[in-house]
Amino acid sequence: MTAPSLKIRETAILESTHFQKLLDGLIKRGYQVVGPTLGEDAIVYDELKSVTDLPIGYTDEQEGGKYRIKKQNDKAFFNHTVGPHSWKKFLFPSELRMWKAKRNGNTFRFLTDNEKIKKFAFIGVRSCDIHAIFIQDKVFTGGKFADPHYKLRREGIFILAVNCGKAGGTCFCASMNAGPKVSSGFDLALTEILKNDRHYFIVEIGTELGAGILHEIPYKIANDEEKYAADIVVKKTAEQICKSMDTANIKDLLYKNYEHPRWDDAAKRCLTCANCTMVCPTCFCTTVEDVTDLTGEHAERWRKWDSCFTMDFSYIHGGSIRSSAKSRYRQWMTHKLATWIDQFGTSGCVGCGRCITWCPVAIDITEEVSAIRESEQTTEKKTTEGLEEQRS
Amino acid sequence: MIKDSNPMLPAQFCIQWVRKETHDTFTIELKSTNGTHEFPFSAGQFNMLYVFGVGEAPISISGDPSKPEVLKHTTRSVGTVTKAISKLKKGDVLGVRGPFGSYWPLEDSLGKDIVIVTGGIGLAPLRPALYQLISQREKYGRIVLLYGARMPEDLLYKKELEQWRGRFDVEVKVTVDSAKGNWRGNVGVVTTLIPRAQFDPLQTIAMICGPEVMIRFTIKELQNCGIKTENIFISMERNMKCGIGLCGHCQFGFCFVCKDGPVFRLDRIKAIFGKREI
Numbered sequence: 001m002t003a004p005s006l007k008i009r010e011t012a013i014l015e016s017t018h019f020q021k022l023l024d025g026l027i028k029r030g031y032q033v034v035g036p037t038l039g040e041d042a043i044v045y046d047e048l049k050s051v052t053d054l055p056i057g058y059t060d061e062q063e064g065g066k067y068r069i070k071k072q073n074d075k076a077f078f079n080h081t082v083g084p085h086s087w088k089k090f091l092f093p094s095e096l097r098m099w100k101a102k103r104n105g106n107t108f109r110f111l112t113d114n115e116k117i118k119k120f121a122f123i124g125v126r127s128c129d130i131h132a133i134f135i136q137d138k139v140f141t142g143g144k145f146a147d148p149h150y151k152l153r154r155e156g157i158f159i160l161a162v163n164c165g166k167a168g169g170t171c172f173c174a175s176m177n178a179g180p181k182v183s184s185g186f187d188l189a190l191t192e193i194l195k196n197d198r199h200y201f202i203v204e205i206g207t208e209l210g211a212g213i214l215h216e217i218p219y220k221i222a223n224d225e226e227k228y229a230a231d232i233v234v235k236k237t238a239e240q241i242c243k244s245m246d247t248a249n250i251k252d253l254l255y256k257n258y259e260h261p262r263w264d265d266a267a268k269r270c271l272t273c274a275n276c277t278m279v280c281p282t283c284f285c286t287t288v289e290d291v292t293d294l295t296g297e298h299a300e301r302w303r304k305w306d307s308c309f310t311m312d313f314s315y316i317h318g319g320s321i322r323s324s325a326k327s328r329y330r331q332w333m334t335h336k337l338a339t340w341i342d343q344f345g346t347s348g349c350v351g352c353g354r355c356i357t358w359c360p361v362a363i364d365i366t367e368e369v370s371a372i373r374e375s376e377q378t379t380e381k382k383t384t385e386g387l388e389e390q391r392s
Numbered sequence: 393m394i395k396d397s398n399p400m401l402p403a404q405f406c407i408q409w410v411r412k413e414t415h416d417t418f419t420i421e422l423k424s425t426n427g428t429h430e431f432p433f434s435a436g437q438f439n440m441l442y443v444f445g446v447g448e449a450p451i452s453i454s455g456d457p458s459k460p461e462v463l464k465h466t467t468r469s470v471g472t473v474t475k476a477i478s479k480l481k482k483g484d485v486l487g488v489r490g491p492f493g494s495y496w497p498l499e500d501s502l503g504k505d506i507v508i509v510t511g512g513i514g515l516a517p518l519r520p521a522l523y524q525l526i527s528q529r530e531k532y533g534r535i536v537l538l539y540g541a542r543m544p545e546d547l548l549y550k551k552e553l554e555q556w557r558g559r560f561d562v563e564v565k566v567t568v569d570s571a572k573g574n575w576r577g578n579v580g581v582v583t584t585l586i587p588r589a590q591f592d593p594l595q596t597i598a599m600i601c602g603p604e605v606m607i608r609f610t611i612k613e614l615q616n617c618g619i620k621t622e623n624i625f626i627s628m629e630r631n632m633k634c635g636i637g638l639c640g641h642c643q644f645g646f647c648f649v650c651k652d653g654p655v656f657r658l659d660r661i662k663a664i665f666g667k668r669e670i
Contacts, residue, residue, distance in 0.1 A: 098400050101444065107425060107485040108444050110401055144651065145399045145636035258667055285640030288633050292445035299445035301400075306639070313641060316631050317470045327669030335643065342646035 006211040009204070011222040011230070014190075014214070016199035019077065020051045021217040022160075026121040029213070031158055034090060035123030036080065042069060043083040045090070048123055055080060062353065063169040064362030075199060078124050078192050081168030082352050086281035087129055088136060090120050091153045098149070098288070100300045108299070115149070121158035125186070127179030128171075128352040130161060132281030134185060138344045139284050149303075158209065161186035165233055167240035170353030172366055174238055175245040178350040181234040188214060191230035202230040243353065245366045246373060247337075250347075253373060254338035258330065262371045266333075267326035269361050274307035276355035276363075277332065282348050285313070308332050333365060399636050402442045402487025403429075405463060407480050413466060414546050417513060418478050419454065422463040425485060430460040434495035435520035436627060436655045440635045441465065441477060442487030449473035450632040450650070452517035453491060457524055463488070466516040466548065492635040494655040496521045496599050497625060505533040505591040507619075509610045511540045511582050511602025515548050517627050517654070518601055522556065529561055536563045536589045540582030540606070544568050544575050563590060582606060586613040593618035599655075601627040608666050611658065624658040626665075645670050 006012060014022065026033050027049075035048045036055055043055045060080045061068045072079065101108045125133075133154075140150035161182040164171075173179030182189040187210035190201040202222055205211045222230075277283040287306035292299045306313060309328050314321035322328050340348030349365070356364045405422035412418050424431065433453050442448040449471060455464030469478040480486065498521060506525060510518050525535055537556065541547045547566065557564035565585045567578035578585065582602070596619050600610050607626050614624060630642035630649040642649035645664035647656070656665075664670045 099398075103444060106483050107404060107406075112398065112401065140638065143637050145638065147638055148398050148400075255663065258664075258670070284638070286633065287639065287641070288448070290442075290445060290447040296445060301448075306633075306641070308640065308643075314631050316629055317468075321630065322669045324669060331643070331670075339643070339646040343648070 006205050006215055006219075006221075008207065008211065010211075011227050012203045012205070012214060012219040013222050013226060014201045014203050014217070014219050016075070016077070016201065018218050019201070022213070023048060023051060023123070025213050025216050026158060030118065031121035032118040033121045033123060035160075036078070036083070038069070040084070042067060043080050045083075045085040045087065045122075051077070054078075054124075059166070061169065062357045064356050064364050065359055066362075067357050074194055076165070076192060076194055078162045078190070079165050081164060081166065081171060082126055082129065082354060084279050084354065084358060086279065086352075086354070087122055087125065087133060088281055088284075090122070091133070091157075092136065092140070092150055092284065094305045096149055096303045098301045098303050100298060103297045103299070115152060117153050119156045119158070120153065121160065123160045124162045125159050125182075126162060126164055126173075126352070127182045128173040128176075128350040129281055130159065130182060130185040131176075131178040131350040132352070133159075135282045135344070135346055135348060135350070136284060138346060139282075142344065158213075159186045159188075159206075161189040161206075163189060163191040163230070163234045164237045165192055167237050167242070168353055168357070170243060170356040170364075171241050171351065172243040172245055172353060173351035174241050175243075175247060175366075176347060176349055176351035178352075180237045180241070186210070191233050193229060193233065195229075202226055204230075243356075243364075243366050245349075245351070245369050247347070250369065251338040251341050253369075253376065254334045257372050257376065258334070260372050260375070262368065262375070263326045263330045265371075266329045266363060266368055267324065269363055270309075270325050270329045271360060272309040272325050272328055273360060274309040275358045275360065277307040277309060278305065279354040279358045280336075281350065281352060281354070282336075283307075287312075308335070329363075333368060336365070337369065399489065400634065402440070402448075402489045404485050405488045407482055407484045407486065408462070409482055410478070410480060413548050416470070417466060417468045417546075417548060419464060419466040420477065420480070420486075421455075422465070422486060422488065423461070431463045431488075431491070432460045433457060433463075433491035433520075435498060435524055436495035436517055437491035437493050438517070438635070438654060439463070439465070439488050439490030439492070440632070441473070442489070443473055443476040443480070444485070444487070446476040447473045448487070448489075448633075449477075450492075450635060452627075452654070454516040454519045455523075457520050458527060466513070466519075468513050489635060493650055494653055496655055497597060497657075498524055501597040502531050503533060503595075505536070505596040507536045507538070507586075507589060507591050507596055507598045507614070509538045509582060509586070509598065509600045509602070509614070511606040512542065512546065513548065514600075514602035514606075514627070515539055518599060519549065519552075521599060526556065526559075526562065533595060534563065534591050535561065536565075536591055538565050538567075538582055538585040538589060540567045540569070540585070540602075542569045544571050544577070565589065581609070583609045583613045586610070586617060591617075596623060598624045599627075600624065604628075621659040621662060622657060625655055626658060627654045628656060629654065 633639035637651040
């Protein structure tokens with residue numbers, strides 16, 4: 001290749017016709033390449049072998065409790081937002097055998113799987129989801145005990161990020177400082193441009209590895225005008241975001257409102273179906289299942305995604321700690337937005353909007369927060385007015 | 393490859409004996425199957441005990457911290473796992489992960505009066521503390537153990553209670569919620585023992601373990617006596633699947649009971665303790 005060498009933070013141009021070469025480069029390096037594809041009447045994440053596996057020309061329409069894919073009259077690869085899947089399904093599988101054991105008389109022998117995981121290359125990671133991955137890093141590897149299964153999958157992943165070209169109807173990443181512009185944590189970051197019959201990507205280099213991979217395929221260095229075009233795309237997306245959450249002092253706000261009547265109100269709507277926890281890219285709770293075969297000689301321990309919305313979740317002898325729907329919704333939302341900050345030094349929410357889209361009754365976390373905040377402000381106002389009246 | 397340092401992989405321990413304590417509680421003594429392996433722990437910590445093919449449960453350690461060559465657990469057979477443990481015999485093997493969690497503040501309580509208030513099986517996670525306090529008796533002020541059970545038949549560790557009560561330097565008071573006519577001891581909830589106990593509230597560290605409702609009333613009574621919130625420690629129970637802060641089940645407000653607890657200094661959780669369904 002005669003192209004000049006690339007440096008971190010530099011910007012290049014990749015024609016859409018060469019996108020397959022990018023995938024090939026990753027496959028050749030031994031990556032398991034996964035990214036958006038059509039499936040389950042949605043845009044989901046699965047293996048990508050060819051550029052034609054991408055949801056070319058499809059977009060999605062989202063609002064509270066509603067998700068539809070829609071064919072458009074273009075050839076865009078990434079003109080959608082986030083679907084029901086998140087990248088946690090690869091790094092933190094929904095079902096995982098932790099070990100198996102074999103009985104041997106009175107005793108038994110543990111056998112761990114010699115897990116050989118092909119390194120993942122994630123294609124089309126949005127800014128909110130990069131933030132979600134970094135949040136789960138803190139959860140699984142930031143404490144005294146690290147989850148070896150997560151570490152094994154997480155180390156050495158390749159992230160090909162995409163700046164969102166449109167905002168979904170439930171997105172609020174800007175409020176959570178998690179988007180829409182991809183700012184860090186990527187190997188390569190794309191901005192997709194379809195203009196005057198030309199289809200190309202403006203590529204920002206995030207790492208040496210990203211530079212190396214791009215260097216093997218035809219590209220050119222972007223000029224200022226092209227860089228500017230990329231900025232405009234994200235700027236427009238940011239302007240499209242119609243949901244927001246005021247996060248000022250949100251920890252204190254929720255800590256002092258454990259008994260707020262809004263929780264009862266949410267509980268009347270909440271079906272405790274656990275959809276929000278399944279689609280959330282940061283939710284990490286699991287349960288374990290111990291199983292044996294019919295002979296009773298082999299036992300296995302499986303870890304499975306669990307949800308704080310189930311009754312079993314908090315069960316101890318005598319009953320469940322959180323038996324009411326109110327307390328379970330409160331646990332989820334307070335954890336996500338408040339206790340998470342004390343536990344892991346960051347919010348547990350990235351504003352991806354999945355919990356709003358996939359809630360069958362369209363409960364909207366941003367509305368729940370503002371309802372609590374507004375009533376709080378009304379009370380504060382009344383108290384101040386009362387004090388002023390007393391003074392006068 | 394997942395190496396042996398996997399914190400989810402149990403170590404194997406062999407049952408030395410199983411002893412029935414009351415109609416629904418029992419104690420097991422365990423030794424590492426590889427013979428010499430010691431199991432150091434601090435009073436108040438717990439282990440995850442695994443029965444082959446059945447499952448795992450968090451159980452507090454109830455042995456003597458100065459004897460790490462054996463591991464003792466006292467538990468009630470109420471769930472699938474604890475019932476399966478109760479059926480194990482000498483020579484059977486259990487999986488053990490641990491020790492996990494925080495511990496009683498014995499090192500930080502030197503020179504202080506110690507008041508231990510327990511209810512029912514709640515005595516089990518405090519027995520290691522009592523062993524340690526009594527073995528280093530000269531380092532502490534008064535030692536008071538107040539213990540309540542439902543019925544006289546439900547009292548744990550009767551022989552040890554009698555031994556401790558026989559000492560001139562430990563005050564042991566026992567009560568039961570109800571009893572038949574042949575009981576000559578105290579009748580009433582454990583909190584009724586508190587006003588009668590001898591301790592200097594300004595120099596006292598209180599350690600409480602039992603049902604949450606009992607903990608709540610005990611705290612009230614201790615505070616009435618003048619013990620400050622920062623000198624009260626409680627041990628809590630929650631659903632746990634991993635014991636190491638990863639499964640999320642034991643969350644209690646901003647805390648994970650498995651790693652921030654089970655022993656909490658009351659002032660640190662004052663804002664959430666006693667609130668319904670947190």
